[in-house]
Amino acid sequence: MDMSEAIVLCGSAVGAGLAMIAGIGPGIGEGYAVGKACEAIARQPEASGAVTRTMFVGCAVAESTGIYGLIIALLLIFLKPFT
Amino acid sequence: MAVPHFLTGPEELEVSGAKIIASLKIGSFTLNFTETIVLEWIVIAVILGLAAFLTRGLRVKAVSKRQVIAEMAVEAITNLVRDTMGARWLWFTPYVATVFCFSIFGSLISLLGLKAVTSDFSVLLTWAAVTFVIITATKIKYGGIGGYLKGFADPIPVMLPINILSEVATPTAMALRHFGNIAGGGIIMALVYYGLANVSRMIGLDVPIFTVGIPAVLSLYFDLFSDFMQAFIFIMLMMVFISNAGPADDAAEGTS
Numbered sequence: 001m002d003m004s005e006a007i008v009l010c011g012s013a014v015g016a017g018l019a020m021i022a023g024i025g026p027g028i029g030e031g032y033a034v035g036k037a038c039e040a041i042a043r044q045p046e047a048s049g050a051v052t053r054t055m056f057v058g059c060a061v062a063e064s065t066g067i068y069g070l071i072i073a074l075l076l077i078f079l080k081p082f083t
Numbered sequence: 084m085a086v087p088h089f090l091t092g093p094e095e096l097e098v099s100g101a102k103i104i105a106s107l108k109i110g111s112f113t114l115n116f117t118e119t120i121v122l123e124w125i126v127i128a129v130i131l132g133l134a135a136f137l138t139r140g141l142r143v144k145a146v147s148k149r150q151v152i153a154e155m156a157v158e159a160i161t162n163l164v165r166d167t168m169g170a171r172w173l174w175f176t177p178y179v180a181t182v183f184c185f186s187i188f189g190s191l192i193s194l195l196g197l198k199a200v201t202s203d204f205s206v207l208l209t210w211a212a213v214t215f216v217i218i219t220a221t222k223i224k225y226g227g228i229g230g231y232l233k234g235f236a237d238p239i240p241v242m243l244p245i246n247i248l249s250e251v252a253t254p255t256a257m258a259l260r261h262f263g264n265i266a267g268g269g270i271i272m273a274l275v276y277y278g279l280a281n282v283s284r285m286i287g288l289d290v291p292i293f294t295v296g297i298p299a300v301l302s303l304y305f306d307l308f309s310d311f312m313q314a315f316i317f318i319m320l321m322m323v324f325i326s327n328a329g330p331a332d333d334a335a336e337g338t339s
Contacts, residue, residue, distance in 0.1 A: 050166075053166075053167075053319070056312070056315070056316060056319070057316060057319050057320060057323065060260060060316040060319075060320065061256075061320075063260065064256050064259065064260050067259060067260050067263035067264065067267075068259065068263070070263050070267050071259060071262075071263050071267075074266070074267065074270060078098045078099075078270075
């Protein structure tokens with residue numbers, strides 16, 4: 001393995017790690033959403049079905065940014081587009 | 084004593100896309116038949132067989148256990164569509180149920196050691212493209228072609244690029260979300276198997292006994308829970324986006 005290839009591989013690995021910083025946002029957002037859903041269910045237990053459904057859809061939407069980061073990380077590690 | 088090859092566990096980590104079984108060349112255009120297409124047909128056959136089995140010999144009275152299961156499934160998905168999209172979208176139920184079944188069985192096929200159909204991005208992109216077509220058709224149906232085009236310049240014409248972007252982002256995000264979850268889960272499971280096999284090899288065992296049982300706990304989340312969740316979220320988002328494309332209230336019910 002020559003030097004330039006090694007540098008590209010190293011950069012890909014570091015980049016994959018940096019891409020996963022994107023996981024912070026969805027983590028905070030989903031935790032907040034689930035906490036609010038718990039509050040709502042505690043206040044109105046009869047609405048738990050609708051609250052849970054809405055919460056899951058909201059969590060899924062909030063998760064997309066994290067998933068984008070994950071896909072970039074996977075691409076960098078396994079497909080190695082720059083080598 | 085020599086240990087058979089299939090017992091030694093993964094020697095190296097291999098993560099790749101769907102394997103190409105055959106390819107057809109038409110001029111400069113290559114048509115690839117991948118592993119995914121074969122698995123998709125297997126999934127279709129399983130769903131068809133299950134549907135035929137559950138709906139055989141339906142009766143009004145003295146129903147069998149089979150019929151009770153089939154009725155429960157149909158009723159659950161009908162109620163979901165009615166709650167999410169409203170009563171005038173009830174004709175849409177079969178499509179929602181089809182996508183749900185296809186997604187669940189396509190993901191759960193990974194439990195058998197095969198490649199999950201939904202970890203191939205082209206499959207998800209196809210479903211998302213179909214959703215995009217339905218959304219556009221609904222908008223044109225309720226607003227006319229002029230209303231559809233005018234919707235892009237809403238509320239002010241400056242928003243045109245952003246509106247076009249959000250129109251394209253909707254199906255792309257749906258496809259990427261499902262793909263990322265299933266493919267990411269599959270890669271994490273592959274890493275776990277590889278790591279546990281290496282640990283066993285490190286302490287001098289030829290047969291990786293650590294890969295028995297321990298990955299099942301993770302598989303419960305990454306295979307079972309995540310598959311059901313993603314299938315549910317995919318159809319929920321599909322229903323929300325499509326019903327939002329039409330008018331908000333039931334006023335158009337009489338005219339359509």
